[in-house]
Amino acid sequence: MRSLADLSNNYLKESDLAFFNKLLQFQNAFYSTEHKEDVLAKLLHELCGVTQSNCAGLINNKNRLADVFVNNGQVGLLHATFQNTRATAGKNYQIKKIGEQSMLICSIRDADGILGLLYLIRSGPAFTAEHYASIKSAIPVINGMLAFINLSDKTAPELALQLRKTASLQSLIESLDDIILELDEHTVIKKVWVKDKTKLFMPPELFIDKTLTEVMGGFAYVFIECIQALLISGERQECVYPDFDLNKDLWYCAKFQKIDVGKEADGVRVICVIEDITSKKLMSDQLQQNTVELKRINNLLDIGLDISKMGGWEYHLLSRDLFVTRQINDIKDLGHDVVLDYKTVFDYFDHSNKIILLNTLNEAFKESQPFDIELELTSATQHKKWVRLAGVPVFENEKLQSFRGILKDITHNRKNQEELIAAKNLAEQIARKRTEILSIMSHEIRTPLNGIIGICNLLNQNVFPDPQTREYVSHLSFSSNHLLNLVNDILDLEKIENKKMELNEAEGDLTALVGNIIKQFDSLAEVKGLALKFHADEGIPSAIIFDALRLGRILNNLVGNAIKFTEKGEIVVSLTTVSKKEDIVRVLFKVEDTGIGIPDHLHNLVFDKFHQVQQASHRQQQGTGLGLSITKGLVSLFKSEIILRSRMDEGTVFEFEIDFKIVKKPELRKVLKREGQVRNILPGLKLLIVDDNPVNLLVARRQLGNFGIDAEQADNGYTALVMLQEKEFDVILIDLHMPGMDGYQLARKVQVDHPATKVIIFTADILEEVRMRLSEMGILYVLSKPFNPDEMHELLLEVINNNV
Incomplete structure (x- = not known):
């Protein structure tokens, strides 16, 4: 069934609300006054105004004395005609044209047929269906009024008797919260039961023998339609509607059922039970909202499942x-x-x-x-x-x-995963190939460099009376070491980018290390007329743990750059204690120069690889552009960050801070090392050199001779094994890349067959993979080519120390 909301949409549009409110006022006035004809006359005047009519009349077929008409004159003759013919009409309304006048005739029906007629007369344009629609809602109101007038001969005692008959039933249903109405097939209310009379807008006895239209006005349509459907189908009907007072947020459900009243009553009886379902409606609305929300969530879930x-x-x-x-x-x-x-x-x-x-x-x-x-x-x-x-x-x-x-x-993911694995394997294969190429390059380049630098070191240990000869040796040493630094830059860059570089920390004197590095640049600074200064804080401990090789590379790059880009003034290297605890000291490293400076917009770019700050007045400076990039990577190994401060033509400052562990008890080998450096002699050490390069053999043997060691030599692994069988050696220096039996194989045989002989790998291959492989073999000592005499001497001291 349609709800009242539906009915309102069909019959009570917003434009009709004012008219409908007036109808309710006429209805209330009619039932509350004794001058009912006056109310009807005023209602007819209102209808004339709505339809722009000149006059109107109302004919009551059952009581002609109750006929009413307004604007007497034109209506009078027509009214008399309807009186003589007992007015009837076959349709709800008719429109007739009489001369220049138009007449709208509306039927008012009851159970017996036509209860009466409402007619309106206007001059000029004829009436249309829209005029009927504009006053249609007044027809049931007038119907109720005529029915009330026709039933007015009922006495009050009869009405009281009827109410008394229902008293027993009233007492039985007082416990119900619902409103119960008994109606006949003409929608006339015969009985009313209600526990709470405040739910009704007038006393229940005033409902008796009134039609739904008389009681409810235009809202009666929702009930009437249900009753009509019940009478036609015989099936129970119900409708849901809001309270007639739009200011109340209440909802009701009206249920209609035919009842058997026996032979005592004529016609059909209908029971209407009106239930307050406000709470149920709220719950139903919430449930419906939850259902919609759940459906939306399920739809979204379905979409998500489909997409994934x-x-x-x-x-x-x-x-x-x-x-x-x-x-x-x-x-x-x-x-x-x-x-x-x-x-x-x-x-x-x-x-x-x-x-x-x-x-x-x-x-x-x-x-x-x-x-x-x-x-x-x-x-x-x-x-x-x-x-x-x-x-x-x-x-x-x-x-x-x-x-x-x-x-x-996961087919797509699996395919991507397989592609990633294939790409990873390819990348690893390329990386291995690149490592192999770098290893070969390192060995092939560093091997002849070892001969050149080694001979330079031997020459530097002699005193030449000829100044020109000393100059040649100095330039040769500088150029060979510069070439070695370039090779080391390339290899270090490879290690840093592949994150294969690790710190190799050992006990040492930081101040002494930095001081020795600065001394190496004295001659270069002197040639350019620069003052090279070094300041170290006295609070720095003499024995701490650090990676001397990586720290040396950082300072070599920074000091070298400072001298390169400074034409006059000074370079100052300083070490300052930032903080000191029981076992940790934090040191600030600072390298300052008075050189050309670096523009602000290039401060970040100078740390990019292969980038150099080029200016028109300084294009003569050479280099690969790797120094600062490698320096930044090496500083990060120490869990620090390098900071640059510079201005054009005002110089440059590089600084960084590093935490070092403090050594409380220096190792014995450091003492031995210092003693060894004083006398420079290692007597009684039986040593065998194995190398397929005659120049490397010559350089190493001569350098060892300067340490007081009469070393023997072999140019391949097989010869070395024969010599080991014939004579015991304390130490064996083995080159890795040799034809026939390589250094790895020879070292393994020495470890197995001659465990008393200490193995030192003497190689130009310095890649991290090589050191890891040697570490896995249990080889502790590695001497890189080209070697530094001091490093060789220190390593031999360490071997002696471990034999003690």
């Missing part, structure tokens, strides 16, 4: 019922009408994947634990797909009842 190519499933352990979402059918290329059960779900896996799946499920069901596996299946269209199957146990009352989970198509 994932479906859900649930398996009940006892009943073995399997429920799957439609996305799983999509993954298996099945129609949505195909039903999967716990048996057919395995048909899409080959034997090996089926075994994996069964074992996984059995273990999960047995242990009540979640699972997550990846399998390959063959879809219904014979497409190979990779899927991820995951599930979790569901407990009820602490008892395992079922498993729920997902099945996700």
